[in-house]
Amino acid sequence: MASDLRDLLQSAVEDGSAPGAVALVARGDAVEVATAGTAELGGRTPMARDSIFRIASLTKPVTSALALLLIEQGRIGHDDPIATWLPELAHPKVMRTPDAPLDDVVPASRAITVADLLTSRAGWGFPDDFSWPAIGALFAQGSQRHGRDPQLVPAPGEWLKNLAEVPLVFQPGERWLYNTCSDILGTLLARATDTPLPQLMAEHVFEPLGMTDTGFAVPADRLDRFTSAYSPDEDGLTLVDPRDGQWSSLSAFPSGAGGLVSTVDDYHAFARTLLPGAGGLLSERSVREMTTDHLTAEQRAASRLFLEGQGWGSGGAVDIAPLEPWNVVGRYGWTGGTGTTAHVIPATGTVAILMTQVAMTGPTPVPLQRAFWTYAARR
Known part of the structure; x- marks a missing residue:
């Protein structure tokens, strides 16, 4: 009632x-x-x-x-590498272990795809443990904030440049991490449609x-x-x-x-x-x-x-x-x-x-x- x-x-x-x-x-x-x-x-x-x-x-x-709608229209594909539209993120490095220093990295085992963004498994984002160095770097670089001050976040080009400097916490597809993939996805959709x-x-x-x-x-x-x-x-x-x-x-x-x-x-x-x-x-x-x-x-x-x-x-x-x-x-x-x-x-x-x-x-x-x-x- x-x-x-x-x-x-x-x-x-x-x-x-x-x-x-x-x-x-x-x-x-x-x-x-x-x-x-x-x-x-x-x-x-x-x-x-x-x-x-x-x-x-x-x-x-x-x-x-919106992403799935654009996939239906054939404008992007699930298996497309995100580097097609976001070249800034074409060569990510990955933490050797989640709690390792920021310079202890290995190459990504494969390209990050649109599907990874849709399922929040690209390798960037928030885990249960916020003490890991790479998570601190997301905040320090300005790539992620608490969401209450959008006017302080840099424009997409600078945002991507900052994010590219932060290693992935896990290999693409390996783990679910919160939040960041949705920001990357929105940026990709704008680039892919030039809108x-x-x-x-x-x-x-x-x-x-x-x-x-x-x-x-x-x-x-x-x-x-x-x-x-x-x-x-x-x-x-x-x-x-x-x-x-x-x-x-x-x-x-x-x-x-x-x-x-x-x-x-x-x-x-x-x-x-x-x-x-x-x-x-x-x-x-x-x-x-x-x-x-x-x-x-x-x-x-x-x-x-x-x-x-x-x-x-x-x-x-x-x-x-x-x-x-x-x-x-x-x-x-x-x-x-x-x-x-x-x-x-x-x-x-x-x-x-x-x-x-x-x-x-x-x-x-x-x-x-x-x-x-x-x-x-x-x-």
Whole structure:
């Protein structure tokens, strides 16, 4: 019931977890939406169905869908070496061991392919252990940041040059690593089509699906619907980005891993195309590829910090066992570090989307997200 969903959101507002929240749970044509709280901490603007949020890593499934669409069109191929369009990354070096010094490297055993990017197994990215030298280098070189300041990330050419100086942690295809592959993939798609990523996504995803409030920046005439962003600390919530801050103009680097803003209805328009038989964007074959686990048991076991026993399709996790009340075998989706989460449950035809404006403090989902997943799994 919608009142139950609103009560769930309102409880988070009342305990100070979030100034506000918007949630959508849909099954077929039955769509329930609930809102609670305000768009700003201590503000007077009520959270609304059309409130706009920084969706962070919910960008990843969109980038993957765009890549699969371009593969369907024959513009890129699964087995194509990424060096075809990203020559900066043509000759990567690989750490001899993950914890080795940065100069203890060996050549890559093979070329990195588009498929490696789609499954986050190219060799760059975040493991469970952030103490490894190569992971520190990703941050030090400016190749990866926490995602809350897109205006500080260099343009794609410089970004690629910086990344090329960082060795792979593992050989291509050997291990799943988080985040970086989606940024590389977005950059590759722009190069392959000679089209900036914001324009490419708009033409192939947003406009066809009617996602009018989704993009890499918020136009001035919509800033009144944009939510301020916060981070929790020992004193409560601290403002990290106001409405007219980092997303009020396009950044030099449109992040395919986490750069988008959106609303619950816009993201629903996208997410429902990932249900079996839904159509509207990708072929059935591409939807299956995107929402099917591609990892080996060993790769899943080595990535428990982010995956918590789940598998990985393309751009999102896939539930492979009913480990928790919210786990439904085949459920596909992900969370965004700015306080967002979205999943589709093929078995029941369900789409579940939750948006808040409070950043997660790590890869582990917060209680509100887990409570929402349990609610959605029971619809």
